[in-house]
Amino acid sequence: MVSAVVMAGYNNKWEVKRYAKVVAEHYGEKFIETGYKPLRDFITLDNGKEIHKPLIQYTLERLFQSKLIKEIVIIGHQMLLEQRLGKFINQFEKPCRILNQNARISAELIQRFHIIPRKVKYNSVAGNLIKGYAATAACKDNKHAIFVAADSPLTSQEFIEDFVHLVEKHQKGAALIFPAILIRGKRDKFGRHPLKLVNDTEYQFPIPKDSAGRQGFRLSSVMAANPNLFDMNTANTAYRLRKLINPNAQVRLFKITRGLGYPNVYSKYFIRRNLSVTEVEKITSAYFNGKLKIIPMLGEETTYDYDGTDMEFRILSKMLNSTKKALKKN
Numbered sequence: 001m002v003s004a005v006v007m008a009g010y011n012n013k014w015e016v017k018r019y020a021k022v023v024a025e026h027y028g029e030k031f032i033e034t035g036y037k038p039l040r041d042f043i044t045l046d047n048g049k050e051i052h053k054p055l056i057q058y059t060l061e062r063l064f065q066s067k068l069i070k071e072i073v074i075i076g077h078q079m080l081l082e083q084r085l086g087k088f089i090n091q092f093e094k095p096c097r098i099l100n101q102n103a104r105i106s107a108e109l110i111q112r113f114h115i116i117p118r119k120v121k122y123n124s125v126a127g128n129l130i131k132g133y134a135a136t137a138a139c140k141d142n143k144h145a146i147f148v149a150a151d152s153p154l155t156s157q158e159f160i161e162d163f164v165h166l167v168e169k170h171q172k173g174a175a176l177i178f179p180a181i182l183i184r185g186k187r188d189k190f191g192r193h194p195l196k197l198v199n200d201t202e203y204q205f206p207i208p209k210d211s212a213g214r215q216g217f218r219l220s221s222v223m224a225a226n227p228n229l230f231d232m233n234t235a236n237t238a239y240r241l242r243k244l245i246n247p248n249a250q251v252r253l254f255k256i257t258r259g260l261g262y263p264n265v266y267s268k269y270f271i272r273r274n275l276s277v278t279e280v281e282k283i284t285s286a287y288f289n290g291k292l293k294i295i296p297m298l299g300e301e302t303t304y305d306y307d308g309t310d311m312e313f314r315i316l317s318k319m320l321n322s323t324k325k326a327l328k329k330n
Contacts, residue, residue: 032310
């Protein structure tokens with residue numbers, strides 16, 4: 001059994017406006033989110049009746065139902081989460097705590113995890129990650145916890161449990177463990193291009209390859225980590241670069257990899273087209289100063305998150321209703 005931390009943080013108004021501009025310029029999408037994203041209502045139909053659920057509840061339902069999850073820690077807007085989810089959470093016996101993302105990082109945590117405050121702001125993704133982890137039994141036992149995004153409502157209980165089993169297999173040799181989700185087409189249902197890599201791992205799937213022998217991958221909503229085993233001061237930069245939605249992020253990424261002693265990443269990916277999964281593991285392990293394990297998995301639905309655009313809201317709403325119909329037929 002493992003501890004689960006649900007990442008339900010929020011950005012300030014300036015960050016939201018900046019991201020909305022990037023989305024409009026690079027994706028041509030309309031940004032509609034004006035409130036607290038984890039509590040955005042999604043509507044599904046059940047026998048003709050509308051069922052309203054906040055976005056985060058889909059994830060929480062899976063975690064509460066799983067026997068492999070022993071406790072849940074949620075970090076985000078504590079007051080709003082308690083007001084909206086209090087009754088729902090109290091239905092379950094499984095321990096669940098809600099933490100305030102604006103709480104400061106204690107001096108004890110700063111010392112234990114060698115945190116540089118200017119690199120790990122208290123309300124940043126890395127700040128939330130370390131405060132969430134510190135509240136778990138996993139932290140007390142110096143073990144891995146799984147971290148789950150609050151904005152991916154299609155992530156299933158089955159996928160989470162499959163990943164937990166893989167974490168149990170690989171945790172002794174890795175500080176961070178990421179599922180790399182295989183994407184079948186040239187684009188996913190959100191119109192996003194996958195990262196093309198040669199799959200040279202033990203986890204092989206009959207997914208079509210391109211002419212260079214590569215398969216497409218995207219990150220899911222789940223990861224596992226033990227912050228005792230890697231440099232937490234690298235986490236925020238890695239998070240900001242994860243989507244590479246603008247050229248500046250791409251340039252910065254290639255500068256970072258060159259500085260780590262990997263000057264030919266651009267050539268291997270775009271020209272020679274032979275960058276592999278294990279090579280990405282080595283590069284990212286060097287960056288985090290801790291072993292990172294990438295595990296190819298099936299589960300494209302786990303990559304679909306709600307970042308706040310009208311397109312994402314419409315497609316996710318349709319997919320949630322389609323999933324509900326499929327479950328009824330079975």
